[in-house]
Amino acid sequence: MTDTADKAQTLAALYDAPEILRVVNIWDVVSAQAIAALPETRALATAGHSIAATFGYADGQIPREIMIDFVGRIAAAVELPVSADLDDGYGDAGETARLAIGAGVVGANVEDRLKPLAESVAQVEAIVKAGEAEGVPFVLNARTDAIVRGGDKPLADKLADAVERGRAYLDAGAKAVFVPGILDAEATRTLVDGIGAGKVSVIGLPGALTAAEYEALGVARISYGPLPQRVALTALQDVATSLYANGVIPEGTRALN
Template identity: 35%
Template sequence: MTGSATLRALHHGPHLPLVLPGPWDAASAKVFADAGFPALATPSAGVAASLGYEDGRTPADEMFAAVARIVRAVDVPVSADVEAGYGLSAKELVGRLADAGAVGCNLEDTDPATGALRDPREQADWLAQVRAEAGDALVINARIDTYLRGVQDTEETVRRGRLYAEAGADCVYPILAPPPLLGELAAGIGIPVNAVVTPDGPTPRELGALGASRITFGPGLLHQAMAAVAGMAERLREELSAEG
């Protein structure tokens, strides 16, 4: 079974929800893979932070290079968050993902030039072009940014999700959707739904029970790791101060 086929199958069981840790570099990817997770999903914000950029400011070449390093470090399928596609054509985007070794991708429906939601039919057309170029070699997770952009409209979220599913998306990601709505969204859209773990929100298991088939973390795991590093730095500083 190919990497994309393996990743696609994981969205449908038998062990759901599919929990995909978000590595930000090769070292963190190896830790998660060695822990037994069957696949990984890079977060654009986490990778950006590891490279010294603000979220959304990472040059495409550096993002794809980071994804390639992560892929080389592990022997499990890797999905890459490539934001809105960096202005690449569908052919270029699919080629860059293939060169990096990624077998899945996130594509969001926020227009990076304006920060506003894209027209859903235009986004669906774009997703259909990516699907046509990739065939079955790419698992497409279509991010729906309605809730992120303050559009608290379940019907609009479902409408976008259905259009993206018809365009060939394997999964939809209504980022920051209220957890109690996950079941309604999954039923209305008809394909697996991705939910994100937030610091004060439900656990991965709870999100699965609410209707999510796929669980990701955004940059949350990086933030936890950096908090641990900050603790180590503080302890080291205290030790040095005591010795002085």
């Protein structure tokens, strides 16, 4: 596990760095290799939604064995640390983390889906213990759905829930806390003040702040979820429309596969 442990330490250091960790989410081996080839890329993160869509599943419905096999293929195809989106842990987050580590993955996002706090904390503890048992300092970016699943609650209450859960997850051994949602500067400051500078992870949705703006507010990591795949599929559909209209493959198309 030496190589895996080294990659985990590298990923943890990227979270600790003053610069925000920018990860462009990938969904298969060829997308991973294309992004890994860029000099700006420091680590890779899979998009669970995108992998599920690749296999014809709705988000969160892909079987664990398919997900683990696929993220393992991605990890084996690149030299960079790979963090995987492992949905909600598939009913046994500790075992899921163990399987992911065995496949070469060194970090993960795991959702709380607003389960009771004690249950969610126990899930974080199980993931951390799995990494310790495998000799890998597994980098958990513990996700709280306090905003995206908070329903009609006022934003202030959702943010307070996110802070409470985030602190609890850090105390249980998580490296950072992922709070998806469109976060403006004020909401981001509330999360960073409550959870900690360098401990909050966000998603770069349309309408959100830029990575540099989040960095200035003390955010540790920004990712983009299923959006890179949507951009790629938009390009695919657009070129197909052009070809059907008697177009040609655009000049400058790079041989990335």
